[in-house]
Amino acid sequence: xxxxxxxxxCFLLFNMTMMYCQVDTGSLEKQKDSTExxxxxxxxxxxxxxxxxxxxxxLLKKVxxxxxxxxxxxxxxxxxxxxxxxxxxxxxERLTTMTERLKTIDNKRDKKKYTKRVQNxxxxxxxxxxxxxxxxxxxxxxxxxHRQTGxxxxxxxxxxxxxxxxxxxxxxxxxxxxxxxxxxxPFEVKEDYLIEDILERSFRDNILERQAPAFPIDYLDLxxxxxxxxxxx
Numbered sequence: 001x002x003x004x005x006x007x008x009x010c011f012l013l014f015n016m017t018m019m020y021c022q023v024d025t026g027s028l029e030k031q032k033d034s035t036e037x038x039x040x041x042x043x044x045x046x047x048x049x050x051x052x053x054x055x056x057x058x059l060l061k062k063v064x065x066x067x068x069x070x071x072x073x074x075x076x077x078x079x080x081x082x083x084x085x086x087x088x089x090x091x092x093e094r095l096t097t098m099t100e101r102l103k104t105i106d107n108k109r110d111k112k113k114y115t116k117r118v119q120n121x122x123x124x125x126x127x128x129x130x131x132x133x134x135x136x137x138x139x140x141x142x143x144x145x146h147r148q149t150g151x152x153x154x155x156x157x158x159x160x161x162x163x164x165x166x167x168x169x170x171x172x173x174x175x176x177x178x179x180x181x182x183x184x185x186p187f188e189v190k191e192d193y194l195i196e197d198i199l200e201r202s203f204r205d206n207i208l209e210r211q212a213p214a215f216p217i218d219y220l221d222l223x224x225x226x227x228x229x230x231x232x233x
Contacts, residue, residue: 078198086208087130089211
């Protein structure tokens with residue numbers, strides 16, 4: 001269930017004030033942050049009341065499992081998702097930084113040199129850590145890279161390197177049952193829905209730092225979709 005900012009408290013205080021004095025509503029100003037200031041004129045005096053706009057949050061129901069095996073698989077998936085998500089988030093941040101920087105470079109040779117430098121940096125930053133991932137962790141990472149960047153790992157390699165290198169990377173990964181062309185499809189793939197559920201709960205509990213996906217994902221619609229499929233099945 002989605003809940004909005006608890007402004008009913010302000011309304012309650014406002015109504016109590018109305019019982020004792022004449023109140024005229026003044027102007028509403030927005031500060032640079034998320035705070036709004038409402039001015040009231042009470043018997044000739046101006047009083048400022050701050051109203052803070054909070055982000056919407058979800059009240060998540062406790063996860064229910066059909067069997068102990070389902071519960072065990074979910075917990076394993078949760079551990080793996082929490083492990084690789086920071087890599088996907090970092091990849092999205094690096095890609096955004098590089099894309100914005102390239103917009104300021106006109107010379108093709110300079111663009112190529114800058115891209116090469118970023119590639120080497122990313123590979124140096126990731127390579128040793130990624131070597132320690134299991135097959136399933138690697139595939140989850142590929143899906144999350146698509147979630148955070150909007151592009152498959154294959155397309156990113158093809159864009160940043162060459163088509164042949166992307167083909168070779170994908171062929172090598174396929175030997176380990178990992179497809180770099182895998183997309184994140186939480187409305188179609190049950191595992192992807194569970195990953196999204198794990199992410200949302202991890203964001204809520206401040207275990208992972210939230211980063212908006214590259215494409216809209218409505219968690220409530222997603223949950224309703226899978227609940228309906230479960231009932232129909």
